[in-house]
Amino acid sequence: MITTPFLAEGGKFYMSRYFVKRILETIPLMLVISIFVFMFIHLIPGDPARTIAGLDAEESQVEAIREEYGLNKPIVSQYVDYMVKLFKGDMGRSMKSNVPVSDLIADRMPQTLKLVLAGIIWAPVLGIFIGVVSAINHGKALDHICMLIAIMGLSAPGFWLGLMGIQIFSVELGWLPSGGLDTWKGFVLPSFTMGCGIMAVLARYSRSSMLETLREDYVRTARAKGQKESMVMFAHAFRNSLIQVVTILGLQIGGLLSGSVLTETVFSIPGIGRLLTDSIQFRDYAVTQGLLMMFALQYVLINLIVDLLYGVINPKIRLD
Amino acid sequence: MKKLSFLLAVIMALTFTACGGGNNGGNTANTDTKQEETTKTEEKTEEKKEASTATSPDNDLVIAMQADATHLDPHVSGNGVSNTVTNAMYESLVTFDADTNIVPMLAKEWTMSEDGKSYTFTLNEGVTFHDGEPFNAEAVIANWERGQADQTLRIYSQTKAWVNAVADSEYQLTITLDQPNNTFLNKLTQVRIVSPKAIKELGKDGLAKASAGTGPYIFSERVDGGYTKMVRNENYWREGPKVDTLTFKVVPEDGARIAMLQTGEADIITPVPPIQVEKIANNSDIIVQNEKGITYRYVTLNKNYTLADGRKPFDDVRVRQAMNYAFDSEAFCQVVFQGYAVKPTSIFSSSIMYYAEQTPYDKDLDKAKALMEEAGYADGFPVTIWVDNTTIEMQGAEFVKQQMAEINIDVNVEPQESTVIADRTSAPEDQTEVQMWYVNWSSGSYEADGSMRSILHGDKYPPAGYNTAFYNNAEFNKLLDDALVATDSAEIAELYSKAQAIAWEECPWIFLANDNSISAMRSYVKGLTYKPGGDIVFTTAELAQ
Numbered sequence: 001m002i003t004t005p006f007l008a009e010g011g012k013f014y015m016s017r018y019f020v021k022r023i024l025e026t027i028p029l030m031l032v033i034s035i036f037v038f039m040f041i042h043l044i045p046g047d048p049a050r051t052i053a054g055l056d057a058e059e060s061q062v063e064a065i066r067e068e069y070g071l072n073k074p075i076v077s078q079y080v081d082y083m084v085k086l087f088k089g090d091m092g093r094s095m096k097s098n099v100p101v102s103d104l105i106a107d108r109m110p111q112t113l114k115l116v117l118a119g120i121i122w123a124p125v126l127g128i129f130i131g132v133v134s135a136i137n138h139g140k141a142l143d144h145i146c147m148l149i150a151i152m153g154l155s156a157p158g159f160w161l162g163l164m165g166i167q168i169f170s171v172e173l174g175w176l177p178s179g180g181l182d183t184w185k186g187f188v189l190p191s192f193t194m195g196c197g198i199m200a201v202l203a204r205y206s207r208s209s210m211l212e213t214l215r216e217d218y219v220r221t222a223r224a225k226g227q228k229e230s231m232v233m234f235a236h237a238f239r240n241s242l243i244q245v246v247t248i249l250g251l252q253i254g255g256l257l258s259g260s261v262l263t264e265t266v267f268s269i270p271g272i273g274r275l276l277t278d279s280i281q282f283r284d285y286a287v288t289q290g291l292l293m294m295f296a297l298q299y300v301l302i303n304l305i306v307d308l309l310y311g312v313i314n315p316k317i318r319l320d
Numbered sequence: 321m322k323k324l325s326f327l328l329a330v331i332m333a334l335t336f337t338a339c340g341g342g343n344n345g346g347n348t349a350n351t352d353t354k355q356e357e358t359t360k361t362e363e364k365t366e367e368k369k370e371a372s373t374a375t376s377p378d379n380d381l382v383i384a385m386q387a388d389a390t391h392l393d394p395h396v397s398g399n400g401v402s403n404t405v406t407n408a409m410y411e412s413l414v415t416f417d418a419d420t421n422i423v424p425m426l427a428k429e430w431t432m433s434e435d436g437k438s439y440t441f442t443l444n445e446g447v448t449f450h451d452g453e454p455f456n457a458e459a460v461i462a463n464w465e466r467g468q469a470d471q472t473l474r475i476y477s478q479t480k481a482w483v484n485a486v487a488d489s490e491y492q493l494t495i496t497l498d499q500p501n502n503t504f505l506n507k508l509t510q511v512r513i514v515s516p517k518a519i520k521e522l523g524k525d526g527l528a529k530a531s532a533g534t535g536p537y538i539f540s541e542r543v544d545g546g547y548t549k550m551v552r553n554e555n556y557w558r559e560g561p562k563v564d565t566l567t568f569k570v571v572p573e574d575g576a577r578i579a580m581l582q583t584g585e586a587d588i589i590t591p592v593p594p595i596q597v598e599k600i601a602n603n604s605d606i607i608v609q610n611e612k613g614i615t616y617r618y619v620t621l622n623k624n625y626t627l628a629d630g631r632k633p634f635d636d637v638r639v640r641q642a643m644n645y646a647f648d649s650e651a652f653c654q655v656v657f658q659g660y661a662v663k664p665t666s667i668f669s670s671s672i673m674y675y676a677e678q679t680p681y682d683k684d685l686d687k688a689k690a691l692m693e694e695a696g697y698a699d700g701f702p703v704t705i706w707v708d709n710t711t712i713e714m715q716g717a718e719f720v721k722q723q724m725a726e727i728n729i730d731v732n733v734e735p736q737e738s739t740v741i742a743d744r745t746s747a748p749e750d751q752t753e754v755q756m757w758y759v760n761w762s763s764g765s766y767e768a769d770g771s772m773r774s775i776l777h778g779d780k781y782p783p784a785g786y787n788t789a790f791y792n793n794a795e796f797n798k799l800l801d802d803a804l805v806a807t808d809s810a811e812i813a814e815l816y817s818k819a820q821a822i823a824w825e826e827c828p829w830i831f832l833a834n835d836n837s838i839s840a841m842r843s844y845v846k847g848l849t850y851k852p853g854g855d856i857v858f859t860t861a862e863l864a865q
Binding site for chain 2: 045046047050051054055056057058059060061064065067068096097098099103104107108111163166167170171174177178179180265266267268269270274275278281282283
């Protein structure tokens with residue numbers, strides 16, 4: 001039973017040690033991930049040098065490209081070269097655009113971050129709100145309506161939502177631009193398209209999580225003790241229901257940071273999602289590797305933060 | 321259970337109301353729009369007269385394209401999209417006009433030696449690069465030397481045939497080849513001249529985000545995958561653009577691109593997918609540009625393909641001809657390209673140099689069946705066709721399948737990613753699994769040689785080339801080789817004409833169609849010129865103010 005959000009002195013000490021342990025664990029984890037990522041990418045059929053040079057290029061040019069990017073070396077030595085450079089901070093060069101991978105990511109990441117921000121500013125809040133309202137009014141009309149909204153948000157394909165949005169608000173009404181994040185108006189449609197799915201997922205999760213916690217003994221006890229209903233709801237039930245929600249939210253944000261290629265394509269946003277799919281299509285190994293490693297790291301870090309948040313929400317949670 | 325059925329009832333009620341309401345609403349809406357449409361057409365005829373006076377709200381030209389230029393250094397990139405972008409900043413010695421004639425650009429005139437092995441160019445004077453360096457013969461030589469020093473660059477393969485480049489004087493340059501080459505000037509149109517200072521000091525990394533050409537626009541800013549912006553070159557050496565800036569925006573989604581043109585966020589868009597043309601054709605503020613294309617589509621028939629019983633159907637010219645007679649290219653153009661394509665009348669499209677018209681293989685099912693019977697394949701045979709896994713290509717392959725079914729050829733369509741196909745089709749003759757390959761080709765420099773050699777010459781079996789039909793006709797090969805080193809244009813035309821006739825008659829492919837290039841722009845855009853194949857030239861672009 002929680003009575004206070006503050007950590008006890010002993011709990012705080014415990015958290016830091018745990019925190020350090022988790023961070024150290026990420027290093028071997030990332031190493032294993034790097035091996036898998038590298039191997040899988042190189043196993044995909046298709047010759048990158050030929051793809052980059054173009055079908056009409058001379059064989060000598062293709063060969064020269066292979067030499068320059070070390071594609072003729074055995075795969076293990078290519079891996080070692082890559083990892084050594086990575087530790088020095090060099091992510092390699094894009095074969096397609098002939099620029100350093102880090103430059104490409106630096107160019108594109110802000111766009112994706114802006115999009116992620118636009119998505120998570122409203123969607124989780126609205127989603128959790130709908131879910132909680134649903135749970136509190138479990139079985140009544142409000143519950144059904146809220147869940148209907150959630151289902152619609154889940155089922156509407158983002159692609160379709162986006163194009164419909166452009167057609168109505170951009171072409172017909174002329175209120176919003178058809179693409180790009182140059183003005184604040186440009187954020188509205190992409191943010192809505194991306195946020196719908198998140199809102200829907202969180203609505204359902206927070207509802208089921210809230211329903212579960214509402215059934216817990218300590219909630220009944222709190223009520224029996226005469227606590228105000230709003231206090232029961234907020235301080236006890238809702239707080240604890242957040243555990244599940246935070247987990248899901250973490251995963252959703254991790255997914256968003258990997259870029260949403262659909263939203264980026266429909267709204268012509270040069271983000272990370274499109275960079276990834278383009279790099280796969282062109283067998284641009286360095287870019288694909290760099291991005292996948294970055295995404296893996298992001299997920300690992302987000303999981304870490306989520307685990308920390310558990311502690312804040314409920315200090316009694318032991319996560320060994 | 322009660323809650324569940326209540327919920328279900330709500331959902332069903334809502335769905336039915338939506339449908340029902342839609343229909344009723346739809347009907348009334350239809351009649352309303354019909355009335356509106358009639359008035360609109362009347363208004364439109366009035367409007368069309370005034371359409372040419374439409375003005376642009378600004379003096380910044382924006383073009384939305386499907387893909388991004390891969391690199392802004394013209395010696396690194398070379399695909400169509402990249403060329404459109406780099407051509408705004410860089411120029412070559414000669415170029416093509418809309419009728420596929422080679423015309424002067426940075427070189428004002430030139431002569432070819434008797435033996436065809438050397439060309440002397442008189443260059444324009446008073447031309448400077450964006451970084452202030454002067455354009456002259458030495459500058460051109462520096463470009464050639466760049467290729468010699470770095471074989472990963474496209475400029476290397478573009479200038480490989482040059483044995484030597486010498487500056488006879490400051491503005492006179494002589495290039496020597498080791499043998500005559502009728503495609504020399506074609507290839508020269510693709511050699512864009514970069515300032516020697518930039519080559520040395522910026523290199524390909526610097527030139528990814530800067531420009532050092534002689535072109536009408538100077539690089540301003542770029543976001544990879546987002547847009548590339550340029551400003552007017554005030555020191556351009558001849559009549560240039562009137563617009564202040566030119567921006568190439570990357571808009572991969574067709575629907576979004578069309579929307580941008582409709583809202584005016586983009587002044588020009590390319591390409592316009594055939595299926596979307598209808599949407600904008602009736603808009604009086606929009607002009608659709610439908611140009612003859614240079615891309616030709618065909619299906620290669622691997623002559624070595626062997627059936628279970630040991631027979632080789634594609635080795636028999638009767639079977640190949642039967643397939644061409646069974647294929648209705650006019651219907652193909654309608655169904656797959658909405659009419660924005662033309663039936664093939666030779667190996668390559670008519671905008672390419674030295675095109676010679678042949679008798680088209682118009683649909684004749686009876687003739688096709690007769691040929692199949694004569695060849696002993698009245699019952700047909702099974703075969704697999706490889707195709708890119710993009711919508712329009714797969715549609716085309718399905719069409720081929722359907723047509724071939726009429727002569728009992730059972731085609732199995734196998735869509736794959738283009739990179740995978742590129743891999744599989746470069747397998748050598750004894751290892752390849754290719755049977756039929758749905759593919760297209762084009763020569764960016766409008767060469768007859770470039771349009772045929774890699775895909776039909778006997779020396780170009782994979783992996784050296786893309787001759788996946790494994791076509792090898794000694795006479796054809798010789799005609800191509802002789803034409804390449806010939807110097808008299810009448811003789812060259814004759815040789816290529818014969819070559820086309822032979823390959824057409826032997827039809828190692830099913831000839832499908834030559835698609836058009838469709839772009840669209842707002843009516844206030846002026847001053848654009850087009851190269852064969854629909855390539856847009858922005859040198860004298862203007863927005864009506």
